[in-house]
Amino acid sequence: MSEHQSGWPHGKEPSLWRVTLSDRTIKVGFLTISVAYLILILLLVGADLAYLVSDSHWGGIFSDNPIAKALQQEEIRYSIMLSMLSCTLSAFLAVAVAVPIAYILKGKTFPGRALVDSILDIPIVLPPLVIGLSLLILFQFPPFTLSIAKWLPFVDDPNLTLNALVVYQIPAVIVAQFTVATAFAIATMKATFEQTDSRMEEVALTLGCNRLQAFSRVVLPQVAPGIITAWTLAWARSLGEFGPLLVFAGTTRNKTEVLSTTVFLEISIGNLEGAVVVSLIMILLSVLVLVVTRVWGKMELSL
Amino acid sequence: MIDLQNLCISQGDFSFQDISLTIPTGSYGVLMGPTGCGKTSMLEAVCGLRDLSSGRIRLGEKDVSNLPPACRGIGYVPQDGTLFGFLSVRENLAFALHLRRWKAAEVNRRVEELSSLLEISHLLDRTTKGLSGGERQRITLGRSLAFQPQFLLLDEPLSATDESTRSGLCDLLKKVQQEMGVTALHVTHSPSEAERLADVIFNFNNLSSIKGSM
Numbered sequence: 001m002s003e004h005q006s007g008w009p010h011g012k013e014p015s016l017w018r019v020t021l022s023d024r025t026i027k028v029g030f031l032t033i034s035v036a037y038l039i040l041i042l043l044l045v046g047a048d049l050a051y052l053v054s055d056s057h058w059g060g061i062f063s064d065n066p067i068a069k070a071l072q073q074e075e076i077r078y079s080i081m082l083s084m085l086s087c088t089l090s091a092f093l094a095v096a097v098a099v100p101i102a103y104i105l106k107g108k109t110f111p112g113r114a115l116v117d118s119i120l121d122i123p124i125v126l127p128p129l130v131i132g133l134s135l136l137i138l139f140q141f142p143p144f145t146l147s148i149a150k151w152l153p154f155v156d157d158p159n160l161t162l163n164a165l166v167v168y169q170i171p172a173v174i175v176a177q178f179t180v181a182t183a184f185a186i187a188t189m190k191a192t193f194e195q196t197d198s199r200m201e202e203v204a205l206t207l208g209c210n211r212l213q214a215f216s217r218v219v220l221p222q223v224a225p226g227i228i229t230a231w232t233l234a235w236a237r238s239l240g241e242f243g244p245l246l247v248f249a250g251t252t253r254n255k256t257e258v259l260s261t262t263v264f265l266e267i268s269i270g271n272l273e274g275a276v277v278v279s280l281i282m283i284l285l286s287v288l289v290l291v292v293t294r295v296w297g298k299m300e301l302s303l
Numbered sequence: 304m305i306d307l308q309n310l311c312i313s314q315g316d317f318s319f320q321d322i323s324l325t326i327p328t329g330s331y332g333v334l335m336g337p338t339g340c341g342k343t344s345m346l347e348a349v350c351g352l353r354d355l356s357s358g359r360i361r362l363g364e365k366d367v368s369n370l371p372p373a374c375r376g377i378g379y380v381p382q383d384g385t386l387f388g389f390l391s392v393r394e395n396l397a398f399a400l401h402l403r404r405w406k407a408a409e410v411n412r413r414v415e416e417l418s419s420l421l422e423i424s425h426l427l428d429r430t431t432k433g434l435s436g437g438e439r440q441r442i443t444l445g446r447s448l449a450f451q452p453q454f455l456l457l458d459e460p461l462s463a464t465d466e467s468t469r470s471g472l473c474d475l476l477k478k479v480q481q482e483m484g485v486t487a488l489h490v491t492h493s494p495s496e497a498e499r500l501a502d503v504i505f506n507f508n509n510l511s512s513i514k515g516s517m
Contacts, residue, residue, distance in 0.1 A: 199385045202352045205372040206379040207399040208450060217398075221389040 045283055048276050070277040075253045076262065080281065082173065083258040087238040090177035094185040094234035095227055102189035103219070107198065123183035128243025135176060135248045139163045172249035173256055177241045181234035188233055192226025228297040235289055239282060259285075304328045305349075305454060305486050310358035312341070312348055319345065321358075324505050328363070331480050331487045333497040336507025342490040343382065345507075346456050349488070350379050362454050375454075378447035378485070382458040384439035386431040392442055393427040399450040417445040420479065437468035441475070448483060455480065457489040461496060473499050 052066050070076050101120070105113075123131060138144070144162040152160070166172050196219065204214040220227075242260040249256040251265055259282050266275035310322040319341040326332035336342050347353045349360055351372035360368045367375045387395050396417055400410045418424040421441045426434065434442070440460055447455065460476065461469050477500055480487045491497060497504050 197385065199381055199383070200387060202347070202350075202372075203379065203381055203385050204387075204398075205352065206350050206375070206377055207446070208373045208402045210371070210373055213402065218387060221387075224389075 048280050048283070051276050052273065052280070066273065066277045067280060070274065070281070075257065076278065076281075078254050079257045079259050079262045079278075080285075082170070082256075083239060083260075083282075084285070086170070086173045086177055086258060087235050090174050090181050090238040091185075091231050091235035093174075093178050094182040094238075095189075095231050097182050098185035098189045098230055098234075099223075099227065101186055102193045103215070105190060106193040106196075120183060120186050123180045124187070128180070128241070129247060131179060132176060132244030132247030135172075135179065135244060136167065139167050167248065168250040168252070168256065170249075170256060173245060173258060176244035176248045177238035180241060180244065181237045184237050185230040185234045188230040189223070189226060192223045192230070196222045225297055228293050232290060232293045236286060239286060304361070304363055305332065305488055306359075306361040307349065308359040308361070310345065310348060310360070311356040312344055312353060313356050314344070314353065318356075322507075326486055326488060326503055328486050329484055330502040331477065331489065331500055332503045332505065333501035334488060334490045334505045334507055335494065335497050336490075336492065338492055340507050342507055343458055346379070346458050346488070346490055349456060350377055351375050376452045378450075378452040378455045380440070380443050380447050380455070380457045380460050382460075383463060384436070384443040384460075386434075386439060386442060386446075388431050390431070391427070392423065392429050392431060392434075395431065395442055396427075396445050396449055398446060403450060413449060417449060420482070421445045421475065435468070436463040436465065437472055440464060440472060444476070444479065448479065448485070451483070453485055455485045455487040457487065459491055460489065461491070461493070469496075476500060 071080075105116070126134075140163070144166070147159055147161055148165075149158045149160045166175060200218050200222065201214050204218040205211075209217060240260060241258075242264065245251070245256070245258065245261055246264070251257055251261040253265075257265070259278055262278045263275045263282075266272070266278060305324075305326040307322060307324050311320050312318060322345060324332070324334070334342060334345075344353060348355055351367070351370060355368065358368070359366060362375065362377070386392075387398065390398070393414055396414045397410045400413060405413070414427070415424070418427055421444060423438065423441050423445065426438060426442070431439070431442070440463065444457075444460070457476070461472055464472060473496065476487075476489070489496075489500060
């Protein structure tokens with residue numbers, strides 16, 4: 001045979017039934033994994049709902065709605081409001097910091113680039129409690145312990161410091177959320193910027209743009225979908241933020257309590273139903289924000 | 304006049320040395336060289352997108368070696384016809400005019416004029432998706448010429464087009480260059496393009512003028 005003459009070995013040709021079987025297995029296997037995971041997520045939410053109605057009859061959901069009851073409590077309403085405001089503010093701050101950082105890092109190779117990348121990832125990999133503790137310790141040092149009264153109008157207390165203004169106060173909630181959320185926003189924006197075309201920016205420069213115009217007119221429109229994703233991710237991280245808040249902001253009702261700490265407080269006093277109700281409120285809010293940003297992102301893209 | 308004197312660029316592993324060439328005002332210069340020899344980098348340096356190690360770039364009477372790209376007054380057509388995908392064809396053409404704060408009526412007039420010259424009037428209100436290679440190049444050319452630069456740099460403008468549209472585009476390039484009176488530097492690896500378009504031909508590897516009125 002010619003194969004023998006060519007001097008190459010025979011090997012094993014792919015047989016039809018083997019290929020067919022393998023293709024089927026891959027298809028069915030991957031589909032099974034995907035469906036199983038989807039079901040797991042839906043079961044998580046479904047279980048919370050089922051838990052609430054298991055004690056009473058299903059009609060109780062309408063006549064005696066536990067969520068409506070929870071919403072009547074002032075401290076729950078306060079923690080919803082604080083969660084919404086702090087997460088939204090943290091997400092905007094995170095994006096505002098992440099965009100310039102990811103932009104200047106785009107395509108850059110310099111000695112220490114790997115180190116810079118690792119430092120930016122620290123808030124992602126550090127245990128949350130450690131971040132909270134580190135923030136708390138950081139604020140024990142100057143400049144946070146120096147008086148800032150002379151720079152602020154209408155302040156009577158001459159000993160007012162950044163430490164007193166932030167730690168265990170509402171700003172601590174935002175600082176803690178921002179610290180972690182920004183790292184996630186940076187990771188998202190870095191991936192987004194790597195996919196953009198620098199040539200567009202260069203063309204814009206030759207057409208008469210200065211750097212700022214090229215950035216705002218050509219770079220930003222390209223990364224708009226990524227910015228929306230980064231914002232959503234930062235917002236969701238902030239909503240789930242818990243460990244650092246516990247240490248750095250405390251869990252004072254009607255002051256620094258946010259939804260995640262409410263869940264913790266309710267569990268710690270044995271009110272599992274209360275914790276589940278607040279969890280469901282968080283789920284609803286998350287889904288709402290996710291849907292709104294998705295729709296908004298779609299509209300941006302189609303413009 | 305486009306006058307390059309002893310351009311040197313070194314960037315990472317890549318460098319070229321001592322490039323000099325002169326294209327008289329209103330002429331069509333073609334620079335030939337194989338792919339990957341640094342022609343694109345040289346054009347980018349002339350546009351101000353890459354730093355020079357040494358050398359001077361003079362456009363007309365002006366030394367632009369240290370000016371930012373925006374102030375060089377060059378129309379630049381990059382290799383892949385990099386259109387702004389988030390803008391319509393019309394907005395692409397008007398981009399440089401909006402930057403210069405032209406009035407809306409004047410912008411419209413200029414866009415109409417360019418699009419009829421480049422035969423892209425029917426594309427104006429489309430997005431840049433699904434355009435053919437030739438259409439993209441026409442739009443890129445229009446965008447780079449909209450603000451009436453006196454100098455035009457073209458980086459392999461015909462490489463992304465198929466054989467049948469190439470000939471038409473060649474004629475169009477020549478026509479546009481002559482009608483607008485711009486001084487052009489066109490970079491290519493195709494001898495037939497060079498033969499067809501050039502008043503002056505340069506070879507990147509020895510950079511001596513091998514054809515033309517010099």
